[in-house]
Amino acid sequence: MKKLIRGLREFKASYFSTHQQLFEQLSHGQKPRVLFITCSDSRIDPNLMTQAQLGELFVIRNAGNIIPPFGATNGGEGATIEYAIQALDIQQIIVCGHSHCGAMKGLMKLDSLRSEMPLVHDWLKYAEATRRLVLDHYSHYEGEELLEIIIAENVLTQIENLRTYPVIRSKLYRGQLSIYAWIYQIETGEILAYDANDHGYVLPQSQLPPSEIDNTLFDPPAIRNRETPA
Amino acid sequence: MKKLIRGLREFKASYFSTHQQLFEQLSHGQKPRVLFITCSDSRIDPNLMTQAQLGELFVIRNAGNIIPPFGATNGGEGATIEYAIQALDIQQIIVCGHSHCGAMKGLMKLDSLRSEMPLVHDWLKYAEATRRLVLDHYSHYEGEELLEIIIAENVLTQIENLRTYPVIRSKLYRGQLSIYAWIYQIETGEILAYDANDHGYVLPQSQLPPSEIDNTLFDPPAIRNRETPA
Amino acid sequence: MKKLIRGLREFKASYFSTHQQLFEQLSHGQKPRVLFITCSDSRIDPNLMTQAQLGELFVIRNAGNIIPPFGATNGGEGATIEYAIQALDIQQIIVCGHSHCGAMKGLMKLDSLRSEMPLVHDWLKYAEATRRLVLDHYSHYEGEELLEIIIAENVLTQIENLRTYPVIRSKLYRGQLSIYAWIYQIETGEILAYDANDHGYVLPQSQLPPSEIDNTLFDPPAIRNRETPA
Amino acid sequence: MKKLIRGLREFKASYFSTHQQLFEQLSHGQKPRVLFITCSDSRIDPNLMTQAQLGELFVIRNAGNIIPPFGATNGGEGATIEYAIQALDIQQIIVCGHSHCGAMKGLMKLDSLRSEMPLVHDWLKYAEATRRLVLDHYSHYEGEELLEIIIAENVLTQIENLRTYPVIRSKLYRGQLSIYAWIYQIETGEILAYDANDHGYVLPQSQLPPSEIDNTLFDPPAIRNRETPA
Amino acid sequence: MKKLIRGLREFKASYFSTHQQLFEQLSHGQKPRVLFITCSDSRIDPNLMTQAQLGELFVIRNAGNIIPPFGATNGGEGATIEYAIQALDIQQIIVCGHSHCGAMKGLMKLDSLRSEMPLVHDWLKYAEATRRLVLDHYSHYEGEELLEIIIAENVLTQIENLRTYPVIRSKLYRGQLSIYAWIYQIETGEILAYDANDHGYVLPQSQLPPSEIDNTLFDPPAIRNRETPA
Amino acid sequence: MKKLIRGLREFKASYFSTHQQLFEQLSHGQKPRVLFITCSDSRIDPNLMTQAQLGELFVIRNAGNIIPPFGATNGGEGATIEYAIQALDIQQIIVCGHSHCGAMKGLMKLDSLRSEMPLVHDWLKYAEATRRLVLDHYSHYEGEELLEIIIAENVLTQIENLRTYPVIRSKLYRGQLSIYAWIYQIETGEILAYDANDHGYVLPQSQLPPSEIDNTLFDPPAIRNRETPA
Ligand SMILES: [Zn+2]
Ligand SMILES: [Zn+2]
């Protein structure tokens, strides 16, 4: 705790003092462009890994980056999604799973969770479509490989769930909303993005048109880096 | 989206490449010390404002940093709390509200939300104790001042809710768990921490014993700053 | 009631006696090929309008041909879907709305239902995505025209809901299941089927490849007609 | 699917064209006299077996012809019942079970359903009173005989559940509503109706007063037969 | 509070000391003969008004002596009923309403409760059948008279709800359980019992066969009076 | 039943006739000072053991004196608490457990209850914090001793649950409400009250200031005894 309290003072002394204009502006309201849904895992820091500034990402975090279908529960996920789309007019949603996810490991040993961690057990009900799909089609995999498949498919399951929300369905209807499936690889620090064309996850820059990739490739990263503000 | 994708590359090129050992270590498991529960608001970045490293904060984020009482819903909050306490053995919980919170503003005009944003309306049921308390005791306040009171009291309401979870109650019973109430002031970049002695929020360093404060005060913040890794 | 009881005897004396072999066979088990989900409306008779024989259609009927998303309720819809797919191995689902649907009219005056017919009001929550979509994009329509749009879109909403069921998602994953959106026009006795290519409903025979259409067109209907068994 | 599409055309060409006046009339509204609640089983066709015309039967179908008690779930059953009684002013309800019912077989092996078909398992909770009653009083039966008892008692259980709905209770109070328990025997094509006097199921014509039975017996069935319209 | 604490000592000094044998016996287990379900109203004391001894009445008390139908809620009522019937083998249930019931008054002004006392509002859902019945058939009554009708009918509504519990249905099936509807008149200190023959409430002794009434009439009450133990 | 009916007449003839003024007064309304929450156990009579008069105790009784957290269920507990605090302005709540409690015994063998008494099983979910706490900290106890600990801790668990109700939290906030934890010892006829200072249960008179204890000690109990009205 002492360490965190020191951190607060450091933040105030350094980051805050060099970004006072940003904080002044943020105190008048937020206008995030992206709803970022990811796991509670401590190894994930959405702002750090996307180098997004304060004010850019509206964030939902829970164990397993799970979204119960509309009407299935009165939890925070639905309300926060509704607020993001309806009140903040966000037009991009990223559902971001990650390698080594503890919740997804739980999906592989669901029965033992029933008495050990009953709330986790019940929560994983909303990833049951993932479990069933993997049982039906990937039962010849096991261990790490199976876990990777579960993680990858679960992001897509949750996007199916997302589509049942009235605000989501209405925005998708006219193409006013985009939903992306991402997976964060802790060991490489890389994000892979889902590509529906070949049902695979790829580096997201490969999804941009060539001109924009080039543009990206030659950007000297240091300059835009959040970590060394001019 | 292009900006985020560039951000991913920058992260890989700069932060990841300078912290490879950390990522290697994290890929073998997480051991966070703190469960950090806060709002989805885009102006909050828990790691940035506490200067915590990757791997230190297990994070729950939803609109209004609300925790339904045990058994009240099958949402992500309960499962994630159970996982944090039971599977990760976390012993410190911070519930962190913030100034200008849109969800708390919603609590002030609940009726209009019923048809406009029904999921937000229903979700705020778990902050009803906040609303009732403020109606009963602070009806002579209004506007910004009233909102501040709501935000401050709501963090305490949610801690009452937290206490009904079996894993929480059991750990609290023997003093194996500490719960902190924080409020993040966007305009000043400061955290205020609840002090039960005078039912007020204060700068958290004022809660440390004198020797530790001194220690803190003369720490040169720049050195530990995450933003300028050596 | 007397009329129905006479009907029972007529059925036994005529239809049953001319189809004894079929009944004998059915008494050993069912093997339906289609799960037919439609409204409770008395003007719909799935077997009659598809001229399907006994044993061919597994049928769910409720007000508004609505399917709550997975996990949203412990009603008959989910269990019956699970049984159809899992136990009966059905590979085709038809969700069939219809013109002049009273439940869909209810969606246009939801507020008045809250006290008048509270259960209908609550049930229409699972068609809220339809209502929202139509409010957002078709508010310039009214009356009969608006009702037609609601009916047509609601079938698609319900198919989105269907996709969240684990058994459905797993079968769809490998193309082992087809889902069709139909609308039955009471006044013309015709079915229109959804064509995703142009987001429109068309006569289903237009969706068959030419060779099969021809085949269909010249089939003398009388021969296969259920009403005049040889 | 091709077969069904052919069926649609046959229906239009034959049945529709010979009943155009009926369809014209139905397009202006429905006025069904009976709410018919039965199983989704493909071997049941309510209109065919009662020889009822289009427009006469308002139909609920789910696995097991189960009606959750009032307030127990937000499924289609309650809403559809409310609509039938309140909006359509229906005054007769038939709950119709059937021989060889798969859902009722499920009631005999409930434990194995928990993991195999969890939604069916949970749905059968509303037939738990049937299961308990049979366990307590008929444990000396087994196999087909036991199944028959379960089917017969379950129809009565569901009628108990029905009685808890406000609209039902109010109508029953003044004798404005009649509820009938039927069982359809697939192998004989016969319906048996519950007779409360001797807690048994009998041919329904035996429940009519003698004059009406005679009337029934000598009605030449062919004339009123739906299958051979003049 | 002081008064209650004095009461505890008085109880110990007087009642307990004169009934030590009873307490010794009760400490080895309870064997109540009756499940008594009544309102939380402070003017009701089930043991006092029936002069039942400790150990005779198993008691459920809530606002309005309401029993949600089976499956409608995970509240204390269902569990306590199940325990009474299943674990204690109780064979008599009394549902006892009372004059001037505040919960039943709430049923007459339900809308105003929605914001004032939302939990009471939601709880009265399980008396909705009472409200509906009275609206439909007794709308020409008002004030005290209407309240009396509501109170009387609600006891019967709750008995309908009771009948949906598996343990209840099974016991009723073979006549192993009796359910009584009572109303306690605060102003006269009298109980009225429901008589199904004329849909009315009467003094319960009028329901006993003549021989037993006589027996009752001439019993000198003082002797059996709990208040003056020999 | 005959015995109870005789009891009713005795009550009318003796208690009622000697307290007519009280009943007259009660018929105009109740003004209880205490909300008394206790188990349904037949060996408990709240009025008798506190020697409280009719009109003094507003009573909730269910198996295990359990209070689900706010929002966890639509059972009678929440509504009755809300009514007690909001409509009756009660300022003292007693949660009273008791020795030999059958519900608490159930908590020790939860698994076997799942099929035997499923409603009791599900209801004990709201005492899960008790079970967990005892498993974690008192696993070296067993039998009667363990049961005593469970009973004692469960009263405190339920008080934690109570604190999540909006009306409770608001009243506690300004010290307008007191909550007491009691345990009734059937074998000694004594109440023990929780003393937070040493986490123990003591005779409640030991909690009064000395002057009031003396006052209490020398009060001749017989005089105020409800059992021998003058
Ligand atoms: Zn994870
Ligand atoms: Zn906020």
Ligand SMILES: [Zn+2]
């Ligand atoms: Zn319809």
Ligand SMILES: [Zn+2]
């Ligand atoms: Zn069936």
Ligand SMILES: [Zn+2]
């Ligand atoms: Zn009352």
Ligand SMILES: [Zn+2]
């Ligand atoms: Zn007990």
